Amino acid sequence: MxxxxxxxxxxxxxxxxxxxxxxxxxxxxxxxxxxxxxxxxxxxxxxxxxxxxxxxxxxxxxxxxxxxxxxxxxxxxxxxxxxxxxxxxxxxxxxxxxxxxxxxxxxxxxxxxxxxxxxxxxxxxxxxxxxxxxxxLNPRGHRLLLDAFGGLDVAGLRASWRTLQAAKKAVNETQAALDAVREEEDFLRHSVAELDSLAPQPGEDGDLDITRRRMQGAERIRDDVARAFALLGGQGAEGAMGEALRWLEGVVQDADKTLEAPIAALGRAMVELGEAQDGIERSLSGLEFSPAELEQIEERLFAIRAQARKHGVQPDELAGFSDTLHARLAALDAGESDLEDQRAALAQAQAAYDAAAEALSAARAEAAVRLDTAVMAELAPLKMERAVFETRMSRAEPGPDGVDTVAFTVATNPGAPAGPLNKIASGGELSRFLLALKVCxxxxxxxxxxxxxxxxxxxxxxxxxxxxxxxxxxxxxxxxxxxxxxxxxxxxxxxxxxxxxxxxxxxxxxxxxxxAPKDRVDEIARMVAGDTITEEARAAARALLSA
CATH class of the missing domain: 3.40.50.300 (P-loop containing nucleotide triphosphate hydrolases)
Structure with a gap:
């Protein structure tokens, strides 16, 4: 207030x-x-x-x-x-x-x-x-006024509308995702087949590269290592040192112990030489490889790196990328089933909304009849008994408030076309229409x-x-x-x-x-008679006030 x-x-x-x-x-x-x-x-x-x-x-x-x-x-x-x-x-x-x-x-x-x-x-x-x-006079508010007059609750319909919109969104998003995946389905399946055939493992690129480098290096140094091993063997240093040791041991008794220290040193040297020979021999064993094996390693290494370049990832990420492609392919295969489920939910939501909207439309139609009857009853005392008030409903685009457009129309004379309040009624008629409607x-x-x-x-x-x-x-x-x-x-x-x-x-x-009451008499008398207030006008004013 x-x-x-x-x-x-x-x-x-x-x-x-x-x-x-x-x-x-x-x-x-x-x-x-x-x-x-x-x-x-x-x-x-x-x-x-x-x-x-x-x-x-x-x-x-x-x-x-x-x-x-x-x-x-x-x-x-x-x-x-x-x-x-x-x-x-x-x-x-x-x-x-x-x-x-x-x-x-x-x-x-x-x-x-x-x-x-x-x-x-x-x-x-x-x-x-x-x-x-x-x-x-604003047609945009007529539907709300009719709902309020009829005591109609649109909360349930609005909830159905939200459910319907959510179901539509889910279907559209799933459909869009499937469409996007289908555009690359052939590429996706071909890539998965290639990667499954290759079966790259995490860290494999680094391991293969180390092995390849070692094998390539072995090819260059094995001959030199073999020559060194031969020079240390029986026909080389080992034989010469053994022969020298035998000569010295043969004359040590006649050398007045002066050869004992050299003989001991040669013995130690022979031991060290043996260890050197063992190490070189093990190295030679490690340097032995098949050229075909090197070729296989290089082919696999190049295949892994080619796939990495093709998909724009690092070689060590290829195994994880293969898992991602598998997941996308699985989503494509499962997407159709999900889409069918979502379409079923959408159909159910649409049916629920349609039923609620139709029920509300029927209730509005019933309320419109009651409103028209009530307004017409109000128009008669207002000296508009020949006028016709009608609440018209038409189909609208579905929305949270239903599928109805509501408009209050009037026809001021029998047989005259009906139209919007502010287009049909004259000034005085419009005022009385508004008052009758507001009373209702x-x-x-x-x-x-x-x-x-x-x-x-x-x-x-x-x-x-x-x-x-x-x-x-x-x-x-x-x-x-x-x-x-x-x-x-x-x-x-x-x-x-x-x-x-x-x-x-x-x-x-x-x-x-x-x-004050006395002043009201004079004011209403002025409204009755004009500038000159007569006793007759005051009497008329008192009669109006007491009526």
């Missing part, structure tokens, strides 16, 4: 403080007195797009403060929490407009954007009038302050009285603000303000005055 509205230096308002009440609040005054300025100022603090120049002439900036009372379950609490703004049972919205056009907004003393203001305004205020494009939808927007801007234009007498009574009924359990020129409507108000212009020191200013 809008509790108060403070306006400073906006258009022709210097300072204005208004305290609103629950129920029907009416604002009256002569044309041009400034009633629309109040709505412009309220729209400004709510973030609505309106006039560009709002600051009062001569002022540095204009300011509007609106205070709302929020019940615990009001949707504005969610907006505040999502925006990270202080949340309480009182909502204070403040916005400043400087003379150079800069706008700054606060919510509960915290800076915020105009977008947050507009999100809050959608849950706080609903404006109805002949230029209304935010509420009932009462309770849909709990906690919303409804504003009707001259919705009674073009009607009078009993019709205006019917309009006033329905506005009062709307306000019975909430808050309604009405800008009106109709005395019948004004008389139904629980709270009444008069808007008037005055000139002070050559400056035109607008003021708003709350009216």
């Amino acid at each position: 809008l509790r108060s509205l403070d306006i400073h230096d906006m258009l022709i308002i210097d300072r204005l403080e208004l305290s609103f009440q629950p129920g029907l609040n009416v604002l009256t005054g002569e044309t041009g007195a400034g009633k629309s300025i109040l709505l412009d100022s309220l729209g400004f603090v709510l973030g609505w797009r309106g006039r560009a120049e709002l600051v009062r002439q001569g002022a540095a900036q204009g300011e509007v403060v609106a205070v709302f009372d929020l019940p615990p379950d009001h949707p504005a609490h969610h907006v505040l929490q999502e925006a990270g703004l202080p949340d309480a049972d009182e909502l204070v919205m403040r916005r400043i407009n400087t003379v150079d056009g800069r706008k700054t907004a606060w919510v509960n003393d915290r800076r915020c954007s105009g977008e947050v203001l507009r999100q809050l305004s959608d849950s706080l205020v609903e404006l109805h009038g002949q230029q209304d494009d935010r509420g009932l 939808l009462t309770g849909v927007d709990s906690g919303v302050t409804m504003i009707f801007d001259e919705i009674d234009r073009g009607v009078g007498g009993a019709t205006a009285d019917a309009v006033g009574r329905r506005l009062a009924a709307l306000a019975a359990n909430g808050q309604v603000l009405v800008v009106t020129h109709s005395p019948q409507v004004a008389a139904q108000g629980a709270h009444h303000w008069r808007v008037e212009k005055r000139i002070s020191d050559g400056v035109t200013l607008s003021t708003v005055t709350p009216l």
